[in-house]
Amino acid sequence: xxxxxxxxxxxxxxxxxxxxxxxxxxxxxxxxxxxxxxxxxxxxxxxxxxxxxxxxxxxxxxxxxxxxxxxxxxxxxxxxxxxxxxxxxxxxxxxxxxxxxx
Amino acid sequence: xxxxxxxxxxxxxxxxxxxxxxxxxxxxxxxxxxxxxxxxxxxxxxxxxxxxxxxxxxxxxxxxxxxxxxxxxxxxxxxxxxxxxxxxxxxxxxxxxxxxxxxxxxxxxxxxxxxxxxxxxxxxxxxxxxxxxxxxxxxxxxxxxxxxxxxxxxxxxxxxxxxxxxxxxxxxxxxxxxxxxxxxxxxxxxxxxxxxxxxxxxxxxxxxxxxxxxxxxxxxxxxxxxxxxxxxxxxxxxxxxxxxxxxxxxxxxxxxxxxxxxxxxxxxxxxxxxxxxxxxxxxxxxxxxxxxxxxxxxxxxxxxxxxxxxxxxxxxxxxxxxxxxxxxxxxxxxxxxxxxxxxxxxxxxxxxxxxxxxxxxxxxxxxxxxxxxxxxxxxxxxxxxxxxxxxxxxxxxxxxxxxxxxxxxxxxxxxxxxxxxxxxxxxxxxxxxxxxxxxxxxxxxxxxxxxxxxxxxxxxxxxxxxxxxxxxxxxxxxxxxxxxxxxxxxxxxxxxxxxxxxxxxxxxxxxxxxxxxxxxxxxxxxxxxxxxxxxxxxxxxxxxxxxxxxxxxxxxxxxxxxxxxxxxxxxxxxxxxxxxxxxxxxxxxxxxxxxxxxxxxxxxxxxxxxxxxxxxxxxxxxxxxxxxxxxxx
Numbered sequence: 253x254x255x256x257x258x259x260x261x262x263x264x265x266x267x268x269x270x271x272x273x274x275x276x277x278x279x280x281x282x283x284x285x286x287x288x289x290x291x292x293x294x295x296x297x298x299x300x301x302x303x304x305x306x307x308x309x310x311x312x313x314x315x316x317x318x319x320x321x322x323x324x325x326x327x328x329x330x331x332x333x334x335x336x337x338x339x340x341x342x343x344x345x346x347x348x349x350x351x352x353x354x
Numbered sequence: 355x356x357x358x359x360x361x362x363x364x365x366x367x368x369x370x371x372x373x374x375x376x377x378x379x380x381x382x383x384x385x386x387x388x389x390x391x392x393x394x395x396x397x398x399x400x401x402x403x404x405x406x407x408x409x410x411x412x413x414x415x416x417x418x419x420x421x422x423x424x425x426x427x428x429x430x431x432x433x434x435x436x437x438x439x440x441x442x443x444x445x446x447x448x449x450x451x452x453x454x455x456x457x458x459x460x461x462x463x464x465x466x467x468x469x470x471x472x473x474x475x476x477x478x479x480x481x482x483x484x485x486x487x488x489x490x491x492x493x494x495x496x497x498x499x500x501x502x503x504x505x506x507x508x509x510x511x512x513x514x515x516x517x518x519x520x521x522x523x524x525x526x527x528x529x530x531x532x533x534x535x536x537x538x539x540x541x542x543x544x545x546x547x548x549x550x551x552x553x554x555x556x557x558x559x560x561x562x563x564x565x566x567x568x569x570x571x572x573x574x575x576x577x578x579x580x581x582x583x584x585x586x587x588x589x590x591x592x593x594x595x596x597x598x599x600x601x602x603x604x605x606x607x608x609x610x611x612x613x614x615x616x617x618x619x620x621x622x623x624x625x626x627x628x629x630x631x632x633x634x635x636x637x638x639x640x641x642x643x644x645x646x647x648x649x650x651x652x653x654x655x656x657x658x659x660x661x662x663x664x665x666x667x668x669x670x671x672x673x674x675x676x677x678x679x680x681x682x683x684x685x686x687x688x689x690x691x692x693x694x695x696x697x698x699x700x701x702x703x704x705x706x707x708x709x710x711x712x713x714x715x716x717x718x719x720x721x722x723x724x725x726x727x728x729x730x731x732x733x734x735x736x737x738x739x740x741x742x743x744x745x746x747x748x749x750x751x752x753x754x755x756x757x758x759x760x761x762x763x764x765x766x767x768x769x770x771x772x773x774x775x776x777x778x779x780x781x782x783x784x785x786x787x788x789x790x791x792x793x794x795x796x797x798x799x800x801x802x803x804x805x806x807x808x809x810x811x812x813x814x815x816x817x818x819x820x821x822x823x824x825x826x827x828x829x830x831x832x833x834x835x836x837x838x839x840x841x842x843x844x845x846x847x848x849x850x851x852x853x854x855x856x857x858x859x860x861x862x863x864x865x866x867x868x869x870x871x872x873x874x875x876x877x878x879x880x881x882x883x884x885x886x887x888x889x890x891x892x893x894x895x896x897x898x899x900x901x902x903x904x905x906x907x908x909x910x911x912x913x914x915x916x917x918x919x920x921x922x923x924x925x926x927x928x929x930x931x932x933x934x935x936x937x938x939x940x941x942x943x944x945x946x947x948x949x950x951x952x953x954x955x956x957x958x959x960x961x962x963x964x965x966x967x968x969x970x971x972x973x974x975x976x977x978x979x980x981x982x983x984x985x986x987x
Contacts, residue, residue, distance in 0.1 A: 271972055274968050274972075275965060278965075283964070346963070346964040346965060349962075349964070350961065350962035351962060352962045353960045353962030353963075
C-alpha cells in the first residue's frame with residue numbers, strides 16, 4: 253500500500269502551486285483556476301485520510317464530494333462575475349480593477 | 355372635641371391655603387388674602403383647642419406629649435411616620451407661630467397693598483407657616499429636616515420677593531447658601547443618629563441614647579453636627595452674615611421669618627434635643643455657649659453703628675438668638691424658651707413698627723429720619739415698648755426673660771461669661787435707645803420724608819398695638835399666680851422644663867445689676883445721641899479704627915469674600931484646568947483624535963488590489979501556522 257505521506261506531499265505540492273498561482277497571476281481566470289487547484293489539494297487530503305484512518309466510513313469522501321459541488325457552484329458564480337467585469341472594463345487583469353479602495 | 359391628636363390639621367390648613375392661592379389666586383376676590391389670613395386664624399383657634407386639651411392632660415399628672423400620624427415610608431422592617439408630636443415645647447413655639455403669624459398676616463394686608471405680586475406673597479407666607487408648624491410638630495428627624503428645608507426655601511423666596519432689585523436677589527442667595535452650609539452638618543448628624551439607633555423617631559432616639567446605645571464621642575460628634583444646622587438657621591457666629599442682609603425682604607417677612615419664628619428654629623432644635631446634648635460630652639454645650647456668646651457680643655457692638663433701621667433690629671435679633679443659645683448652653687431650657695416666647699412678640703412688634711416708619715417715609719436710614727414721634731405717635735409709643743422690652747427694662751416682658759437667662763448663666767457658667775452677658779445687656783440698651791432717639795426724636799433730617807410721614811392705617815396699626823400690649827404683660831408668666839390664673843400649672847418653669855419643673859427665681863443681685871445696666875445703657879444712649887448727637891460723633895472720630903471695625907461688621911463678610919476669591923475660586927480654577935486639559939482635551943478630544951488619526955493612516959491599507967489582499971491572507975496564514983507550531987513546541 254502506498255504510504256499516506258505520498259498523498260499528503262502531493263496535496264501540499266498542489267496547494268502550494270495553487271497559492272503561487274493566486275499570488276503571481278494577474279488574469280482573473282487563471283486566479284480562479286489556481287483556487288480550484290487549492291480546493292482539489294484539500295480534497296486529496298480528505299480522501300487519503302478517509303482511506304487510511306476510517307476505511308469503513310464515508311465521511312472524508314462525502315467531504316470531497318461536497319468540495320467538488322461547492323467548487324462547481326463557485327466556478328459558475330465566479331465566471332459570471334468575471335464575464336460581467338470583462339464586459340464593463342474590457343479586461344480581466346485584476347491589477348486594473350482597484351476602484352474599491354479609499 | 356378637637357384635641358392634640360388633630361395636630362396634623364395645624365400645618366394642613368395653611369398648606370391648603372397655599373395650594374388654593376397658588377392654583378386659583380388670581381381668580382379670587384382680593385387675590386385671596388382673606389383665605390390666607392383665615393386659614394392661619396383657624397390654625398390659631400385649633401392651636402387654642404389643642405392647648406386646652408394639653409392643659410387638661412397636665413392636670414392628670416406627668417405628661418409626655420401626644421403623638422399622632424400615619425405611615426410615610428415603609429421598607430421591610432424600617433418605617434418612617436408622617437408623625438406629629440404635641441407637647442409643651444411645641445405648644446410654646448406654636449403660640450408664637452400661629453398668633454404672631456396671624457397678626458403679621460393682617461398687617462401684611464396693609465403693608466403689601468398694591469404690590470404686583472400681592473397674592474403670591476400670601477401664598478408663600480402660608481407655605482412658610484405650614485412648613486414651620488410641621489417643623490415644630492415633627493416627631494421624627496426626617497420630617498423635621500424636610501420642614502427645616504421647607505422654611506429655608508420659603509425664606510429664600512420671601513427675602514428675594516422683590517427680586518427685580520439686585521440686592522434682594524443677592525441677599526436671598528446668600529441666606530440660602532449660608533444656611534445650607536449648616537444644614538449639611540445637620541443632615542449628617544441625623545444620619546449618624548439614625549445609623550446606630552435604626553430609627554428617626556426623636557423619642558426613640560432619646561431612649562436609645564439613654565440606654566447607652568451611642569458611645570460618648572459618637573454622640574458628641576452627632577449633636578455638634580445637629581448644632582451646625584442650628585448655627586445656620588439661627589444665624590449664630592460664624593454663619594450669622596445672612597440675617598442682616600435678609601432685611602432686603604418685605605418687612606412682614608422680616609417680622610415673621612427673620613425674627614419671630616424661623617430663626618428661632620435652631621434654638622428650638624437644641625431645646626428639643628437637649629437630652630442628647632446632656633448625654634454628650636460637656637464640650638458640646640460649651641460650644642453652644644461660646645458661639646452664642648460670640649454672636650451676642652458681635653451683634654451688640656455692631657448694632658451701635660448700623661444706620662439702617664431694619665438692620666439695627668436685625669442685629670438685635672442676632673443678639674437675642676445668641677442669648678437664647680447661651681441659655682441653652684447653660685442647660686436652661688426654660689429660660690431659653692421663655693425668652694423665645696416673649697421675643698416673638700416684641701421683635702415682631704419692633705419690625706412691624708419699623709415697617710410703619712418705612713411705609714410712611716419711604717426711608718430706612720436713621721440718618722434721614724428723626725422727629726417722627728410727632729407725626730406717628732402711636733407707632734412711636736409701640737416702638738418704644740418694643741425697645742424697652744428688647745433692652746429688658748423692668749417690668750417689660752424682656753426683663754423677666756433676660757433675668758431668667760442671666761440667672762441660669764450665673765448658676766451654670768463662670769463669672770466671665772456672666773459678666774459678658776451682663777455687659778451685652780448694657781450694650782443692648784445703648785443701641786436700642788439710640789435707634790429710638792434717632793428715629794423718633796430730635797429734628798427731622800430729611801424734611802421731604804418728614805412732610806409726607808403719617809400715622810399708619812388701622813390694619814397696620816392694630817396688630818402693632820396688640821403686640822405692644824402683649825409685650826408689656828407676657829413676661830408676667832414668670833409668676834406662678836399668673837400662670838395658674840391662665841390655667842397653666844404655674845409659671846413657665848412648670849410648663850416647659852428640662853428634667854424637673856422649676857421655679858423661676860429673680861435674685862435681687864441679678865435683678866438690680868440688670869436694671870442698673872439697662873438704665874445706664876439708656877442714659878448713655880441719651881447722652882450720646884440726643885439732639886445733635888455730638889458726643890457720638892466725637893467718640894466715632896476719637897476711636898476711628900474701632901469705629902471702622904464695627905462699621906465693617908468685624909470684616910466677617912470681607913473675610914468670607916477673601917476665602918471665596920482666593921481659596922474657593924482658586925480651587926475652582928484648578929479643577930476647571932484639570933477638567934479642560936485632562937478630562938476634555940486628553941480624555942474626550944484625545945480619544946476622538948486618536949480615532950481620526952488612526953483611521954486616516956490605516957485607510958491606505960485599503961488598496962483595492964486583489965493580489966495585495968491575497969498576499970496578506972497567505973502571509974497571515976503562514977504566521978498563524980508558525981505561531982501555532984511555536985506554541986505547540
